[in-house]
Amino acid sequence: MIQSPICDMLGIQYPVFQGGMAWIADAKLAAAVSNGGGLGIISAMNANADWLREQIHEAKKLTEKPFGVNIMLMSPFADEVAKVVAEEKIPVVTTGAGNPSKYMELWKEAGIHVIPVVASVGLARMVERHGAAAVIAEGGESGGHIGEAATMPLVPQIADAVSIPVIAAGGIADGRGMAAAFMLGARGVQMGTRFLVAEECGVHPNYKNKVLKAKDIDTVVTGRRLGHACRGLKNPFSREYAKKEWDVSFSPEELESLGVGALRKAAVDGNEKEGSFLCGQIAGLVTKEQPAAEIIRETCEEAETLLKEAAKWVK
Numbered sequence: 001m002i003q004s005p006i007c008d009m010l011g012i013q014y015p016v017f018q019g020g021m022a023w024i025a026d027a028k029l030a031a032a033v034s035n036g037g038g039l040g041i042i043s044a045m046n047a048n049a050d051w052l053r054e055q056i057h058e059a060k061k062l063t064e065k066p067f068g069v070n071i072m073l074m075s076p077f078a079d080e081v082a083k084v085v086a087e088e089k090i091p092v093v094t095t096g097a098g099n100p101s102k103y104m105e106l107w108k109e110a111g112i113h114v115i116p117v118v119a120s121v122g123l124a125r126m127v128e129r130h131g132a133a134a135v136i137a138e139g140g141e142s143g144g145h146i147g148e149a150a151t152m153p154l155v156p157q158i159a160d161a162v163s164i165p166v167i168a169a170g171g172i173a174d175g176r177g178m179a180a181a182f183m184l185g186a187r188g189v190q191m192g193t194r195f196l197v198a199e200e201c202g203v204h205p206n207y208k209n210k211v212l213k214a215k216d217i218d219t220v221v222t223g224r225r226l227g228h229a230c231r232g233l234k235n236p237f238s239r240e241y242a243k244k245e246w247d248v249s250f251s252p253e254e255l256e257s258l259g260v261g262a263l264r265k266a267a268v269d270g271n272e273k274e275g276s277f278l279c280g281q282i283a284g285l286v287t288k289e290q291p292a293a294e295i296i297r298e299t300c301e302e303a304e305t306l307l308k309e310a311a312k313w314v315k
């Protein structure tokens with residue numbers, strides 16, 4: 001059994017979080033992950049308060065275990081969904097794509113464990129000062145919105161800089177990644193790409209198939225010119241975006257409008273040409289659909305074996 005302060009803090013069996021994937025991470029997936037002993041997370045993405053409240057109520061029907069909500073701070077509805085999680089007394093809130101400091105007092109007063117996703121030592125230190133319970137150090141190998149640093153250099157630097165537990169994310173999809181993350185100073189992991197192909201994940205089957213077929217160099221980063229780099233699978237949408245991005249005849253506004261609705265087109269419609277199939281670099285390792293509980297158990301058992309056996313490398 002892997003020992004982690006994250007399990008004691010949150011009352012979960014395995015220190016495995018499911019990433020808050022926009023348009024993908026709903027009540028059904030979150031409940032399956034939580035029932036499997038990890039921490040399931042509902043993505044509030046760009047949805048409004050009513051949608052999130054419904055999803056929270058649905059998840060409460062499907063599981064008695066703790067689950068979390070991820071708040072995407074660039075969402076136009078961030079203020080209203082921030083109030084919903086406090087009213088619903090969600091045990092864990094993770095945040096992404098920004099600095100959550102202005103909401104942290106409200107959430108802490110509601111008894112919420114606030115666990116921001118950070119991509120730098122500076123933000124990790126800042127959220128610790130504001131009372132974060134832990135941080136998720138997410139490297140640029142991740143799918144979706146990413147920062148500059150990769151997981152390998154980011155995790156130990158953040159682990160040295162803060163006293164709260166660190167959860168590693170970005171490029172982790174099995175027990176080897178989990179064991180390595182613990183060696184870097186992490187006390188838990190978050191996985192997105194691997195849970196995207198969980199049986200209980202309701203993303204469009206075309207999306208799952210593209211992830212299952214993806215190889216090591218099948219992702220690309222777009223959006224750097226607009227200041228929000230995003231990693232996703234190479235396809236007609238991302239190739240066209242990548243080409244136009246550095247063509248000065250396209251204004252930032254035109255580029256911005258190119259991306260509107262593309263996540264929905266991928267996750268809901270399965271539109272292989274016009275959709276934005278956000279996905280991490282580890283997709284090449286993700287080759288089969290499995291129940292969420294099996295993903296968690298398999299990953300943790302593999303990590304345990306590797307961590308136990310690690311002594312064999314030392315004389």
Ligand code: TUI
Pocket residue numbers: 022072074095096097098099117118119123138143144145146147228230278
């Ligand atoms: O948030 C994510 N992944 C996402 S959000 C998303 S929706 C979206 N669509 C288009 C453009 C932008 C977002 C798709 N995937 N992951 C968590 C994450 N947060 N990764 C990196 C960060 C991050 C980066 C910089 C967090 C904070 C930060 O610092 C901001 C600051 O103000 O200091």
